[in-house]
Amino acid sequence: MNMQSKNEGSKELQKQDLEVRLLLEAIQQIYGYDFRGYNQAHVRRRILHRVQNLGLKSISELQHKLLHEEHFIEILLRDLSINVTEMFRDPGFYRSMRLEVIPVLKTYPFIKVWHAGCSTGEEVYSFAILLKEEGLLDRAQIYATDFNPIVLETARKGIYPVSRIKEYTQNYQASGGLQSFSDFYIARYDSVIMDHNLRKNVVFAEHNLVTDNVFAEVHVIICRNVLIYFNKDLQNRVLKLFADSLIKGGFLGLGSKENIMFTEVADTFTVVDASEKIYKKKIVLGI
Amino acid sequence: MGFSMADKAKLKYRAVVIGTSAGGLKALKQLVEGLDPVFQLPLLIVQHLSPQSDSFLPKYLSQFTHLKVKEADPHEPILPGYAYTAPPNYHMHVEKNGTILLSVDEKVNFARPSIDVLFESAAWVYQQHLIGILMTGANNDGAKGMCQIKMLGGLTIAQLPSEAEVPIMPEAAIALGCTSKVLDIKGISSFLNGQYAKTD
Numbered sequence: 001m002n003m004q005s006k007n008e009g010s011k012e013l014q015k016q017d018l019e020v021r022l023l024l025e026a027i028q029q030i031y032g033y034d035f036r037g038y039n040q041a042h043v044r045r046r047i048l049h050r051v052q053n054l055g056l057k058s059i060s061e062l063q064h065k066l067l068h069e070e071h072f073i074e075i076l077l078r079d080l081s082i083n084v085t086e087m088f089r090d091p092g093f094y095r096s097m098r099l100e101v102i103p104v105l106k107t108y109p110f111i112k113v114w115h116a117g118c119s120t121g122e123e124v125y126s127f128a129i130l131l132k133e134e135g136l137l138d139r140a141q142i143y144a145t146d147f148n149p150i151v152l153e154t155a156r157k158g159i160y161p162v163s164r165i166k167e168y169t170q171n172y173q174a175s176g177g178l179q180s181f182s183d184f185y186i187a188r189y190d191s192v193i194m195d196h197n198l199r200k201n202v203v204f205a206e207h208n209l210v211t212d213n214v215f216a217e218v219h220v221i222i223c224r225n226v227l228i229y230f231n232k233d234l235q236n237r238v239l240k241l242f243a244d245s246l247i248k249g250g251f252l253g254l255g256s257k258e259n260i261m262f263t264e265v266a267d268t269f270t271v272v273d274a275s276e277k278i279y280k281k282k283i284v285l286g287i
Numbered sequence: 288m289g290f291s292m293a294d295k296a297k298l299k300y301r302a303v304v305i306g307t308s309a310g311g312l313k314a315l316k317q318l319v320e321g322l323d324p325v326f327q328l329p330l331l332i333v334q335h336l337s338p339q340s341d342s343f344l345p346k347y348l349s350q351f352t353h354l355k356v357k358e359a360d361p362h363e364p365i366l367p368g369y370a371y372t373a374p375p376n377y378h379m380h381v382e383k384n385g386t387i388l389l390s391v392d393e394k395v396n397f398a399r400p401s402i403d404v405l406f407e408s409a410a411w412v413y414q415q416h417l418i419g420i421l422m423t424g425a426n427n428d429g430a431k432g433m434c435q436i437k438m439l440g441g442l443t444i445a446q447l448p449s450e451a452e453v454p455i456m457p458e459a460a461i462a463l464g465c466t467s468k469v470l471d472i473k474g475i476s477s478f479l480n481g482q483y484a485k486t487d
C-alpha cells in the first residue's frame with residue numbers, strides 16, 4: 001500500500017461519514033424518524049449494506065431514492081431497525097421473571113405491561129404465555145409498541161414459521177414453562193398461529209422511543225435489545241422515559257447486554273436480577 | 288494504562304483483530320502464549336461458538352497470557368493491555384470513538400458473532416493502524432473483512448493453511464488476494480512482538 005491509496009481510503013471514509021450524516025438528516029426532517037443518536041458503526045453498516053444490495057455507487061444515490069421515491073423510506077426503516085427476535089429469547093430472563101417478578105404482580109388487582117420495541121411480537125406472546133400460566137393474563141393490559149409499522153402488522157397476526165418451533169419449544173422449556181408449548185399455537189402447513197386468547201388484552205401501537213413521550217403508567221416495562229443500538233445520551237433519554245412510565249415498585253427488564261449501571265437512572269432503581277438485567281423502581285426515591 | 292505519547296509515535300498499529308472458527312481455541316492459545324510481556328496492543332477476538340455456550344473463552348485464554356482477557360461489554364473503551372472476546376450470540380463492532388458496540392443483527396455467513404462484521408468496523412475506525420489475523424476455520428467468514436482492512440491500508444495476516452487445523456478460512460482470504468502475509472502461528476506472534484522491538 002502506498003501513501004496515495006491510504007489517503008484515498010480515508011478520504012473515501014470521510015465522504016461516507018458526511019453522506020451518512022446527510023441521509024440521517026433527511027430521514028429525520030422529512031419522515032421524523034431520528035437515527036442520529038444510534039450507534040454509528042451500526043448505522044453505517046446497514047446503509048452500506050443497502051447500497052451494495054441495490055448495486056448503487058454511493059450513499060448519495062440512496063439519498064436520491066429517499067428524496068424522490070415514495071415508499072423508499074420503508075426499506076431504510078427496515079434496514080435501520082433490526083427486527084431479529086425469537087420466542088423466550090434468553091430463557092433465564094423468563095425464569096427470573098417468573099420467580100422474582102410474578103409473585104409481586106399477583107398482589108395487584110390489575111396490571112399493565114409495556115413491551116417497548118416488540119418487533120414482530122414473539123416476545124409479547126412469550127410473556128403472555130407466562131402471564132397466562134400464572135393466572136395473570138385476564139387482569140393484564142398489555143401495550144406492545146414499536147416504531148416500525150410493518151413489524152407490528154406481523155405481531156398483530158401472530159403467525160410464525162413452523163421451522164422455528166423446535167428452537168422455541170426448547171427455549172420455552174428452559175424458561176420453566178409449565179405446559180406443553182404446543183398448547184399455545186395451531187400448526188397450519190408451514191406456519192403456526194398463536195392462540196388468539198393470548199392477545200386478547202394486547203394493544204399493538206406505533207411508538208417511537210426517541211421522539212414520543214410517556215403514554216401510560218405501567219407495572220412492568222420490557223425493552224430488550226433496543227437500547228443496545230443507542231448511544232449513551234439516547235439511552236439516558238429512553239431510560240428516563242421508562243422511569244417516568246413505571247409506577248413506584250414497577251419492574252424494568254432489559255436485554256442481557258444492556259444495563260442501567262452508569263446511566264442517569266441508576267439511582268432510581270434497585271437490582272432484582274443482575275445477570276438477567278431486571279430492575280425495580282424504588283418506592284422511596286433517594287434511598 | 289494508556290500508551291504514552293512516545294509509544295504512540297513509535298507504534299504503527301493501534302489494534303489487532305483476530306478471527307477463528309473450528310480449531311480456534313488451540314490456535315488462539317498458541318498465539319497469545321507467544322506474545323512477549325511488553326506486548327500491549329489491544330486484541331479483539333471473534334471465535335465462532337454455539338449461541339448457548341457460556342463465556343468460558345476469556346477464562347480459558349487468561350491462563351496463557353499477560354493480557355487481561357475479558358468478554359466485551361457494550362460501550363466499553365478499547366484499551367491497551369486487554370484482549371476482548373465477542374460474547375456468544377452477539378456481533379462485536381468497533382465504534383468510531385474507540386469503544387465496543389455489540390449487536391443482535393442477523394447472522395452473517397451463518398455466524399454471530401461474525402468475523403467480517405468485526406473486521407469491517409475495525410477497518411473503518413483504525414484504517415492503516417490495524418492488523419487483521421485470520422486463522423483456522425471451516426467457512427468463509429472473515430475473508431471479506433480482510434479485504435476491507437487491506438483496502439483501507441491495514442495489514443492482514445492469514446495463518447499458513449498447511450498448519451491450520453482447518454485451512455478453509457485462511458485459504459479463502461488468500462484466494463481473494465487480501466493477505467499481506469501468510470505465517471504460521473509462531474511467525475504471527477513474533478511479528479506482533481516485533482511491533483514493540485526497539486528501533487533506535
Ligand SMILES: C[S@@+](CC[C@H](N)C(=O)[O-])C[C@H]1O[C@@H](n2cnc3c(N)ncnc32)[C@H](O)[C@@H]1O
Nearest residue numbers: 081082085117119146147148208209210224225
Ligand atoms: C432487535 S429487536 C428486539 C426485539 C425484542 N425486544 C427482542 O429482544 O427479541 C429491536 C426492535 O426495536 C425497534 N426499535 C428500534 N428503534 C426504535 C425506536 N426508536 N422506537 C421504538 N422501537 C424501536 C426495532 O424496530 C426492532 O423491532
